[in-house]
Amino acid sequence: MPENNVQNVIIAGMSKTVSNYDYSMSELEALVAANNMYAALRIDQGLEKPNPATYFGKGKVVEIKEMGEANDLNIMVINADLTPSQVRNLETETGLQIIDRTGLILEIFGNRARSKEAKLQVKIAQLQYQLPRLRTSMANRLDQQAGAAAGGGGGYTNRGSGETQIELNRRTIQDRISHAKHELKELNKDDEVRRAQRDKAGLPNVALVGYTNAGKSTTMNGLVRLFGKGEDKQVFEKDMLFATLDTSIRQLTFPDNKQLLLSDTVGFVSNLPHNLINAFRSTLSEAARADLLIQVIDYSDPHYKEMMATTETTLKAIGVTDIPMIYAYNKADRTEANYPNVQDDQLIYAAKDEASLQLLTKIIKKKVFKDFVTTTLLIPFSDGDVVAYLNDHANILKTDYLADGTQLKVELNAVDAQRYAHYEVTPA
């Protein structure tokens, strides 16, 4: 779909089935916009329980059909996940194309995916979603996407086709899933190698996490500009949901030679589909391995608290628990709050403000370099390479040239402290 070709759609929800319904509808509206659609009409129903056959109640279904016709709208996006038969029945009875919440998110991810890995991950999730839905128009929409992502092929017709055709399609989809999974596994092998190399370096891992569009990538880019030291590759940042669908890792080197690895990854939204979480497991695993998480929060959004709750829930779902966290309240330039401003583990800042980034750096360093020790080493002149190494990799606080060698007062990480313990002396 071309960028500017915005499609008007109906959005609809069942108000009593979700807590905080209005917020969740505003989130749906943002998701709809992220999919190049505009929520031209909103329909709510207050039933206690969805109708098992058509999701909405009988009368409402008639009303929806009439509203769709009167307003010349062809698509309805629903703020819930429907069963495949509910989608089929609703499509038949309203004449509208139905997109449920998971289907919508899968479409957005499908449009955003750029890297080979992201494309494969999305494709797997889309195909898995399609399997039980072969006779719905949603299956067709996603099939076209998956086909396009795979470089053509795949466009078969589902509607009105007989049972044998469905069986055939089902097998084709299963084959495509296995194929994509195999390809992904091959790609992940390279990741494993890179990961092992990074682990060997023993640098602390810091991961930016949080709700989509909070400013994670902007924060990453700001820190890389300040401390990237040759790692000037900027990641993609943009005012849209799910701008980032990959994990990027950059090395930061501070003036005192301390180093860490910073990762930026895909953002979260409420009820991120399970298929998608599974498919993106390797992308998200960087956060699970982190020594420190920085939760970036859009403090200028009135719903920031709900977004934080969403982040916590999603982190749990991907198995991230018990990792220390800094709460980074971003976009303070759009609020009345004083910034940069820090209290314990909470920072109010703006990702484009250098003083903010410096303060964020200070908190991060305090957390991840806390087991650094300050020690004094006397290194014989014959071991000049050690002095050279420490000059490049450690924070030298004082250098004295003594008769029997170079004496360094130096800050060391745990690994180096152990490695050079035999040079340790008590300073005179």
Ligand SMILES: Nc1nc2c(ncn2[C@@H]2O[C@H](COP(=O)(O)OP(=O)(O)OP(=O)(O)O)[C@@H](O)[C@H]2O)c(=O)[nH]1
């Ligand atoms: N005013 C203001 N805008 C900001 C700030 N930080 C980020 N933004 C804007 O917010 C939008 C989203 O920023 P990103 O860095 O792409 O957000 P993200 O968290 O990486 O989002 P996803 O990758 O989509 O999950 C961009 O338009 C940024 O320019 C800030 O401190 N102040």
Ligand SMILES: [Mg+2]
């Ligand atoms: Mg991003």
